[in-house]
Amino acid sequence: MPELPEAETIARQLRSEIIGAQIDRVQVRHPRSIRRRGAENENPNPGFASRRARFARALRGRRITGVGRRGKAVLLTLDDADTLVVRLGMSGQILVRPTGTPREKAARVILGLGERELRFVDPRTFGQMAVRRGTGPDAFPDFWEYGPEPLSPKFTPAYLAAALRGRRTRIGVALMDQHLVAGIGKIYADEICFRAGLRPTRLAGRLTRPMLQRLWRAARQVLREAIRCCGTTDADGAYLDAFGQAGRFRTRLRVYRRTGQPCRVCGTPIRRTRLSGGRGMHWCPVCQR
DNA sequence: AGTTGGACCTGACTGC
DNA sequence: TGCAGTCAGGTCCAAC
Numbered sequence: 404m405p406e407l408p409e410a411e412t413i414a415r416q417l418r419s420e421i422i423g424a425q426i427d428r429v430q431v432r433h434p435r436s437i438r439r440r441g442a443e444n445e446n447p448n449p450g451f452a453s454r455r456a457r458f459a460r461a462l463r464g465r466r467i468t469g470v471g472r473r474g475k476a477v478l479l480t481l482d483d484a485d486t487l488v489v490r491l492g493m494s495g496q497i498l499v500r501p502t503g504t505p506r507e508k509a510a511r512v513i514l515g516l517g518e519r520e521l522r523f524v525d526p527r528t529f530g531q532m533a534v535r536r537g538t539g540p541d542a543f544p545d546f547w548e549y550g551p552e553p554l555s556p557k558f559t560p561a562y563l564a565a566a567l568r569g570r571r572t573r574i575g576v577a578l579m580d581q582h583l584v585a586g587i588g589k590i591y592a593d594e595i596c597f598r599a600g601l602r603p604t605r606l607a608g609r610l611t612r613p614m615l616q617r618l619w620r621a622a623r624q625v626l627r628e629a630i631r632c633c634g635t636t637d638a639d640g641a642y643l644d645a646f647g648q649a650g651r652f653r654t655r656l657r658v659y660r661r662t663g664q665p666c667r668v669c670g671t672p673i674r675r676t677r678l679s680g681g682r683g684m685h686w687c688p689v690c691q692r
Numbered sequence: 693a694g695t696t697g698g699a700c701c702t703g704a705c706t707g708c
Numbered sequence: 709t710g711c712a713g714t715c716a717g718g719t720c721c722a723a724c
Contacts, residue, residue, distance in 0.1 A: 404716085404717060404718080405718090406718090435700090435701085440720080475718075490718080490719085491718090492701095492717090492718055492719080493701080493702095493716080493717055493718060493719095494701090494702080494703085494717095509702090526701080526702060526703065527700090527701045527702055527703080527716095527717090528700085528701060528702085529700075529701065529717080529718060529719075530718090569694095570694080570695095571694075571695075572694080572695065572696095576695090576696095579718085581718090581719085588717075588718065589716090589717060589718090638704095639703075639704065639705095639716090641703085641716095660716095679695070679696050679697075680695095680696070680697070680717090681696095681697070681698085681717090682716090682717065683715095683716090683717095
């Protein structure tokens with residue numbers, strides 16, 4: 404599941420690989436991969452032919468001038484100051500492959516870069532690509548509404564305290580709220596709660612100052628460590644980086660998808676609880692209070 | 693307004 | 709072996 408560390412890994416790899424490359428070919432093979440906002444659940448997605456043509460026109464001939472990231476999204480800036488936004492969704496990968504090598508079954512969008520090509524591979528089609536005009540906040544009204552980057556100076560214990568004040572939701576859910584803080588999903592929400600020693604079922608608005616401090620520190624530690632490990636590749640191998648390599652954070656997971664297995668700290672079997680949204684949170688009943 | 697639950701999707705897994 | 713059913717989760721949206 405690509406979250407911040409996975410998107411950051413891909414962005415760093417692309418930065419060293421494709422800056423300066425020119426897009427000479429655009430192929431869109433699935434309508435959902437360029438669906439527009441507000442049409443998420445419409446299938447068949449309306450106006451595919453014209454949107455595909457517009458998408459290709461916006462990209463063909465452009466040079467890639469930079470690679471960035473916001474939350475879980477990878478941002479490719481283009482020489483005309485437009486930005487290609489890539490949301491990886493559940494199963495999205497961005498692969499750099501030599502042109503002509505066998506195409507992945509779930510390759511949804513292919514951008515030709517001369518001898519190589521950038522492939523957006525996404526079996527579940529939860530991901531999407533979009534070209535936005537410009538590079539500033541005006542180009543990203545949705546990102547503008549996002550909370551701060553958790554590894555930026557804007558994300559402080561004071562910010563976290565203010566953002567959670569009065570919230571009736573649980574911390575496991577709040578951490579995944581992109582408007583509160585950007586880039587955290589299931590894997591890292593579970594791991595952050597564990598390292599903070601807090602049950603994910605705790606009410607977000609009722610944390611003491613020391614708890615908030617622990618949660619803040621755990622978030623930064625976990626995400627930094629996961630970036631160093633190039634992200635998490637689960638047993639199903641869904642996530643791969645831009646070179647097709649697996650992330651190494653899996654061996655460091657303390658709770659995520661370890662239901663029934665002994666806690667790596669105290670040996671107590673890990674529990675799983677369904678929170679609102681239907682997502683199962685994993686936690687240790689002894690280490691987390 | 694904040695919060696919740698359903699829908700979208702398909703590969704992997706389970707059970708008969 | 710095969711087929712139906714279940715699960716997984718990022719994000720949007722409708723409904724409390």
